[in-house]
Amino acid sequence: MNFDLSDDQVALRDAIRRRCEERFDSTRVRAGFDAAMFAELADAGVFSLRADGFGWADASLVFQELGRALVPGPLVWSHLAHGVVEGVVAGVERPPAGQAVLVEHLEHLDTLVVLGDDGVVAVPADELRGAVPLDWPLDPLTPLHRAEALPETTPVGDAAMARTWRQAGAVLVAAYQTGMAHACAERATEYGLARHQFNRPVGSFQAVKHLLADLAVRAEVARAAVDAAACHLDDPEIGDVDRAVRAAKCLAGEAALANAKGSLQVHGGIGFTWDVDVHLFLKRAWLLNTAFGSPDEHAEALAS
Amino acid sequence: MPREAYAPALMDLRLSDSDDAFRARLRDWLARTLPELPTPPARDDWPGRVRFDTDWQRRLFEAGYAGLSWPAAYGGQDAAPSEQLLFLEETTRAEAPYVGVNFVGTLHAGPTLIAEGNDEQKAAHLPRILRGEEVWCQCFSEPEAGSDLAGLRTRAVRDGDDYVVSGQKIWCSFGHVGEYGELLARTDPDAPKHRGISWLILPMDLPGIEVRPIETLLGSSEFCEVFLDEVRVPVTNRVGAEHDGWRVTNVTLSFERGTAFVSEMVDARRLAEELRAHVSGSAERRELGHVLAQLDALWALTIRNVTQSSRGVTGPGALMFKLAYTDARDRLGELSMRVLGRGAFDVHDYRVEERLRTLSLPIAAGTSQVQRNIIGERLLGLPREQPWDGAATRSAAR
Numbered sequence: 001m002n003f004d005l006s007d008d009q010v011a012l013r014d015a016i017r018r019r020c021e022e023r024f025d026s027t028r029v030r031a032g033f034d035a036a037m038f039a040e041l042a043d044a045g046v047f048s049l050r051a052d053g054f055g056w057a058d059a060s061l062v063f064q065e066l067g068r069a070l071v072p073g074p075l076v077w078s079h080l081a082h083g084v085v086e087g088v089v090a091g092v093e094r095p096p097a098g099q100a101v102l103v104e105h106l107e108h109l110d111t112l113v114v115l116g117d118d119g120v121v122a123v124p125a126d127e128l129r130g131a132v133p134l135d136w137p138l139d140p141l142t143p144l145h146r147a148e149a150l151p152e153t154t155p156v157g158d159a160a161m162a163r164t165w166r167q168a169g170a171v172l173v174a175a176y177q178t179g180m181a182h183a184c185a186e187r188a189t190e191y192g193l194a195r196h197q198f199n200r201p202v203g204s205f206q207a208v209k210h211l212l213a214d215l216a217v218r219a220e221v222a223r224a225a226v227d228a229a230a231c232h233l234d235d236p237e238i239g240d241v242d243r244a245v246r247a248a249k250c251l252a253g254e255a256a257l258a259n260a261k262g263s264l265q266v267h268g269g270i271g272f273t274w275d276v277d278v279h280l281f282l283k284r285a286w287l288l289n290t291a292f293g294s295p296d297e298h299a300e301a302l303a304s
Numbered sequence: 305m306p307r308e309a310y311a312p313a314l315m316d317l318r319l320s321d322s323d324d325a326f327r328a329r330l331r332d333w334l335a336r337t338l339p340e341l342p343t344p345p346a347r348d349d350w351p352g353r354v355r356f357d358t359d360w361q362r363r364l365f366e367a368g369y370a371g372l373s374w375p376a377a378y379g380g381q382d383a384a385p386s387e388q389l390l391f392l393e394e395t396t397r398a399e400a401p402y403v404g405v406n407f408v409g410t411l412h413a414g415p416t417l418i419a420e421g422n423d424e425q426k427a428a429h430l431p432r433i434l435r436g437e438e439v440w441c442q443c444f445s446e447p448e449a450g451s452d453l454a455g456l457r458t459r460a461v462r463d464g465d466d467y468v469v470s471g472q473k474i475w476c477s478f479g480h481v482g483e484y485g486e487l488l489a490r491t492d493p494d495a496p497k498h499r500g501i502s503w504l505i506l507p508m509d510l511p512g513i514e515v516r517p518i519e520t521l522l523g524s525s526e527f528c529e530v531f532l533d534e535v536r537v538p539v540t541n542r543v544g545a546e547h548d549g550w551r552v553t554n555v556t557l558s559f560e561r562g563t564a565f566v567s568e569m570v571d572a573r574r575l576a577e578e579l580r581a582h583v584s585g586s587a588e589r590r591e592l593g594h595v596l597a598q599l600d601a602l603w604a605l606t607i608r609n610v611t612q613s614s615r616g617v618t619g620p621g622a623l624m625f626k627l628a629y630t631d632a633r634d635r636l637g638e639l640s641m642r643v644l645g646r647g648a649f650d651v652h653d654y655r656v657e658e659r660l661r662t663l664s665l666p667i668a669a670g671t672s673q674v675q676r677n678i679i680g681e682r683l684l685g686l687p688r689e690q691p692w693d694g695a696a697t698r699s700a701a702r
Contacts, residue, residue: 001317001610001611002316003317003604003607004315189685189686193686203687204687204690205689206677209689212680213680220605224605228317232317235316238318239317247601250597295594299590299591299592300589300590300593301593302597303589303590
């Protein structure tokens with residue numbers, strides 16, 4: 001039994017954490033995703049990890065750290081597409097015929113991939129130039145364009161690839177959300193220590209302390225689920241991969257959302273302002289809960 | 305990133321070859337042994353339960369499965385934490401008997417004696433506990449000392465070669481069948497509360513001891529009240545130094561190695577799986593899915609805690625487990641009641657009995673509120689709440 005990070009994995013996690021702290025602080029993150037950020041992440045190996053010989057468990061660790069820093073961008077899609085479609089890649093589920101789609105980060109995209117049950121197709125971003133930007137997107141760090149229809153497309157992968165991408169995408173998003181949940185717990189705890197009311201840190205009050213304890217527990221349980229799901233992707237013989245993936249996406253999605261809201265509560269009034277990052281975590285949590293299946297969808301499938 | 309020196313992912317969920325072999329031997333033994341067991345006694349047949357549970361303990365001893373976590377020097381198996389986990393998982397899966405009346409002896413009193421007892425105490429009790437010849441109970445909590453256990457008031461006054469013990473204990477597991485009790489009593493009333501307590505071996509047949517079973521919300525139970533009226537306990541029954549009982553008590557916890565809830569988890573997952581066939585509609589299916597996801601994650605967390613424990617590390621998951629499990633188990637219990645509907649009116653349905661039994665989880669062995677304090681203070685580094693000044697509060701209110 002060996003379900004804990006190896007020394008190499010600890011080194012990997014620490015390296016990417018250091019990189020995030022040095023290069024992707026709050027100011028840089030708030031400036032949003034761009035080509036320079038993509039190049040820097042690519043240079044760090046974020047998209048080529050598995051081609052470089054790392055496993056899904058390792059990729060999951062890296063995405064946990066990216067989520068902890070709330071690094072913006074179509075990172076999961078670009079990771080999935082590495083080796084199939086080069087450059088900056090975002091993706092969507094294939095919409096029902098005639099329905100508009102919201103495309104993330106279109107300004108910086110090379111390609112949009114569309115995931116359907118029968119396979120994966122690619123749309124060059126140039127062909128989406130007619131799409132209209134949303135002037136007030138929910139998540140300010142995820143700019144959106146509305147495309148009324150998707151143009152004719154080129155197949156780049158079969159149904160098996162679509163299935164793999166769905167599972168791996170769910171795990172990487174869950175990993176990212178687990179990192180977000182930890183960041184929310186950590187930042188709220190720091191604030192609970194720093195903020196004084198009634199001549200003492202608010203985190204000393206049990207009403208606040210218990211809320212903070214719940215955030216920490218939720219994040220840790222989600223991490224166990226995500227690490228287990230990633231291990232299942234690496235070693236499918238150990239159990240039911242689909243079940244492990246769904247559990248991870250369900251718990252991590254709920255943890256990211258609940259912890260962002262808990263962090264907002266601990267921060268009090270300042271948490272309701274634009275200047276503090278809390279709302280960015282909360283809005284991203286909602287956004288990511290629509291990617292690769294919502295917690296409710298996965299929960300229902302788990303019981304079916 | 306250190307790509308060149310990198311070995312492929314070492315984190316995994318596989319069993320080692322030796323764990324696999326341990327499990328195979330155990331499964332084989334269970335398959336041969338379980339059909340030979342006598343019929344389990346009725347819930348309230350305590351003499352029968354003692355016979356049945358101690359018979360099981362004797363069989364474990366003879367097969368080399370008694371005292372898995374105990375050091376070999378004391379007759380234990382020195383088993384790796386992963387083997388302890390597998391033992392609990394496999395025996396629960398096979399619906400083998402639970403530890404039952406052997407709980408306090410094998411998992412609490414025995415480990416305490418191993419860590420803190422003298423040679424005579426070890427020789428007198430450890431072999432008998434392992435062979436199922438001696439049943440222990442716990443006399444820790446008091447009516448006025450629950451979460452604040454160190455505030456206990458039962459007095460032990462030195463008189464020659466005896467302590468004279470008077471006081472009242474409550475929630476004594478197996479008090480009515482135990483031959484020996486783990487007793488915490490105050491030997492120095494003037495010392496700070498954690499420093500004036502001693503740990504005594506209490507022979508339950510001494511004059512002055514009265515035991516009354518507690519009727520819990522399930523009806524009868526293994527819990528008792530124990531009344532102590534000038535009970536003379538020999539000083540030689542003290543375990544560890546005088547006044548050092550609080551530390552002695554806390555030594556025991558490290559024996560669990562992250563496996564304390566393994567049997568519970570196996571049962572909970574079985575209950576949840578069984579509900580699959582009974583849920584209907586989106587709302588019930590979603591709730592069941594959430595519970596399944598939580599239990600799967602907590603199983604992974606158990607394996608992580610055991611992994612860390614075998615490396616001598618106590619990770620955050622060890623302190624968090626009970627709180628998270630309690631929440632999952634409450635959701636499972638409530639879902640069972642919803643699904644059963646009017647079928648839940650008969651407590652003979654084990655799912656209803658389990659719902660009632662698990663109401664104790666957020667209270668027993670550290671309430672969920674105490675758990676949150678521990679996580680907040682020890683793990684997150686948050687300050688303790690200010691001490692309560694009753695006098696100041698009263699005068700301010702006036």
